[in-house]
Amino acid sequence: MGIYRAYKQGLMTFWYWYVRKLNAAWPYKTVEGRKFTVSPGVYKPLENEHTVAEYCESGDRVLDLGCGCGVGAVFCAEKAKSVLATDISEVAVQNTIENGETFGVTNMDVVVSDMFDNIEGKFDLVIANPPYIAADFEDEENQFATSMRYLPVLFAEVHNHLEDNGRVVVQYPGWFKSHLKKLGAAHGLEMKEVRRMPMKSIGLMLLSVAYLQVGFRSTLFVFEPVKKIADAPKQEPVELKKAA
Ligand SMILES: C[S@@+](CC[C@H](N)C(=O)[O-])C[C@H]1O[C@@H](n2cnc3c(N)ncnc32)[C@H](O)[C@@H]1O
Numbered sequence: 001m002g003i004y005r006a007y008k009q010g011l012m013t014f015w016y017w018y019v020r021k022l023n024a025a026w027p028y029k030t031v032e033g034r035k036f037t038v039s040p041g042v043y044k045p046l047e048n049e050h051t052v053a054e055y056c057e058s059g060d061r062v063l064d065l066g067c068g069c070g071v072g073a074v075f076c077a078e079k080a081k082s083v084l085a086t087d088i089s090e091v092a093v094q095n096t097i098e099n100g101e102t103f104g105v106t107n108m109d110v111v112v113s114d115m116f117d118n119i120e121g122k123f124d125l126v127i128a129n130p131p132y133i134a135a136d137f138e139d140e141e142n143q144f145a146t147s148m149r150y151l152p153v154l155f156a157e158v159h160n161h162l163e164d165n166g167r168v169v170v171q172y173p174g175w176f177k178s179h180l181k182k183l184g185a186a187h188g189l190e191m192k193e194v195r196r197m198p199m200k201s202i203g204l205m206l207l208s209v210a211y212l213q214v215g216f217r218s219t220l221f222v223f224e225p226v227k228k229i230a231d232a233p234k235q236e237p238v239e240l241k242k243a244a
Helices: 003-025 049-055 071-077 090-102 150-161 174-186 202-210
Strands: 028-031 034-037 061-065 082-087 108-112 123-128 162-173 189-196 218-225
Touching (some): 028 071, 049 123, 071 108, 071 123, 090 108, 150 174
Parallel strands (some): 082 108, 123 162
Antiparallel strands (some): 189 218
């Protein structure tokens, strides 16, 4: 193992331990007036993650891939026809079920799934807030900040679960824009919108500092399938007039 890899692995081992302790001491996070339970071993939403629900349209079938405590799924469920919330972590899945019950959500299913393994069907909206540190940890509860697989698998397989006019919204640090654009293009997805997350409130900033989760501003990247020429609306031929 190279020095940088060993350093990263050590740092993240400490961070996972530390965050687990903090969540155990304070297993809650209030988002837009809703008090979510966030269990130890589950990612605490500190980046205005609920904003993703603005991309949910009335009647959408939504897939939340890596739901954590369920913040994105619960906010989308207000407008969606149905939501499928999934996570590799059993604890995260139980946590999302608990929050769904707390907020009276009735149109959400929650299942354990390693990426698309246990997912069937197609969706109008896929939301993803991937781990963005490239490192591998075995424990399923230590996947929320580190993964080598999440992003490549997301882009390689999402088309199997996306309606032709569907959208994929990926929350990721802004400096990955050109990397994400290339990944999308390689898999028939066009980056349609890039939107930095709203500025954090002072309270959220302080909480982020306590969680050592600072130094980047999260961004929403909206992808849509590249339209095939055959699908494009037919244009009426334009008649050219001669100049008088
Ligand atoms: C940054 S957290 C985001 C959680 C939640 N969506 C939110 O915004 O608060 C990433 C989530 O992806 C999950 N995850 C990581 N690797 C996964 C995989 N291979 N399959 C499914 N979920 C995965 C983690 O367990 C974690 O809950």
